[in-house]
Amino acid sequence: MYYVVWHQNPDTDAIASAIVYAQYLRDQWEEAQAIMLGHPNRETSFVLEYAAMDHPELVTNLEEWSHIILVDHNELGQSIEDRHQHEIVAVVDHHKIADIQTSGPLMMRIEPVGCTCTVLYEMFLTDGYHPSPEIAKLMVSAILSDTLHFRSPTTTQRDRDAVESLAAWADINDVEAYALQMFDAKSDLAGIAPADIVTMDYKIFEMGSKKVGVGVMETTNPSFARAMEDELRQAMQQIKHDDEIDYIIFSVVDILHEVNTTIVLSDAEADIIQKAFGQTTVGGKADLGSRVSRKKQIIPALHDVLA
């Protein structure tokens, strides 16, 4: 049995990639199961409902030395907790390489594209594998989500090509309208606790000897975050303490206007923000301009300062 594992605090690409890859393996007569770490956000729930998919099973304990496949991540700190007790047999991802280590050879497919589902799409093309319309719906959704419908600088022509083919298979006629529906679902955060908002799309990165937590809220409604800034800030303080990390920042990304306003917790964070981006923190917030991609525009700059 292969367990296809996404990262903690999953986004739509993480969850879609796991479901899609597990289905692909089953269609090759392999036993495979997507397993859940953390819960889908509202965008992902909207997408799963749209594709008429059940939520994958929530698995907290795998038997030791299970065969695991990592999708949409490779860093230890973002992965299943007892990862070193399992065998990583494959990785499909589109992130930088951090601290992955295996005892034997594996399959690893990483491409500098906007979305893990684009990597999967290209693998499927090579194999002549044609996914079902439901699976194609998940893949289109993942690519639109990760690239902010091609607004993110991580977007490549390969992502556009994948959406064009997959949208036809998925029978999605108006991709623009569908993307907006997805983003509105994601932006509806009413009733969610501030701590859950901060960690909804949150990753911890090891940089040199430091640990940095970076949360992102992609939204069509940034005023929602503005109104609850104090609560978010308190939640960040608590998370920084609980996760025993050195820095925490939280970026509010206005999807439609492509603007990043980052909440900066303390002077320590203001200092690295200044060094990495040349931006001064004013009133606890830094204007990071059009840097909407954590992966391409935030993490490399922080890495250069800290690693």
Next chain:
Amino acid sequence: MYYVVWHQNPDTDAIASAIVYAQYLRDQWEEAQAIMLGHPNRETSFVLEYAAMDHPELVTNLEEWSHIILVDHNELGQSIEDRHQHEIVAVVDHHKIADIQTSGPLMMRIEPVGCTCTVLYEMFLTDGYHPSPEIAKLMVSAILSDTLHFRSPTTTQRDRDAVESLAAWADINDVEAYALQMFDAKSDLAGIAPADIVTMDYKIFEMGSKKVGVGVMETTNPSFARAMEDELRQAMQQIKHDDEIDYIIFSVVDILHEVNTTIVLSDAEADIIQKAFGQTTVGGKADLGSRVSRKKQIIPALHDVLA
């Protein structure tokens, strides 16, 4: 400019992969150059002559922040010395993952097959790229070399399929006879210093807090090593000291009979050999039976003991 870099103490697959991938990139209108770390062994020189290829340029110093592509390796200890001063833009390999780290996304293609050139062959198939007969000769040679003409347990059906297609493109009619010629060229070690024999196909692995040097001599003439065992042992002692490693072993692999006789330097090495393989060292040598693959049969067992 992309610099395609093979590992230190290169074998035929390492050198062939670099030349092949650089040629592929040039055929896509990219500027690319294979660069040399260490010198080709006699098998590789035979192969380069057969394919009418010049030796790649020996480059010792790259400009800082060059764009480098790693082939046939990913571990820091086996790579170009100042690797952290460059940007790794791609990796094509078939080994386990150790300690690679990048500051941004990259292309990484690792497959659990017998040879890096098999991974390249499959990439070329996907792209519809048809290499020249000279390049196809290099690729056939690399796959025959790394899989010991399909004798190694690392061999997969994908390696066999690649050789079948590539041999036709390369116009090699009798693959069996060609492989024997290659292996005989590799086995001709007359006039080579013992230290160079030990390090000809030699890699240092980090396992937990320990460093292990593992040399392999694949030969059709194992009696040559038997006759110079004392000199090899002295050379191993010196290398262990110079490289500041914790353990060193040297495996003499009889290609045609598929037998591994490993020279064990001291009690420290005998102890880990006993734990990893259950084999007792007798007269300074351990019979590792049919374990002919360092990657698949030696390293994982040592890793499980030390890491």
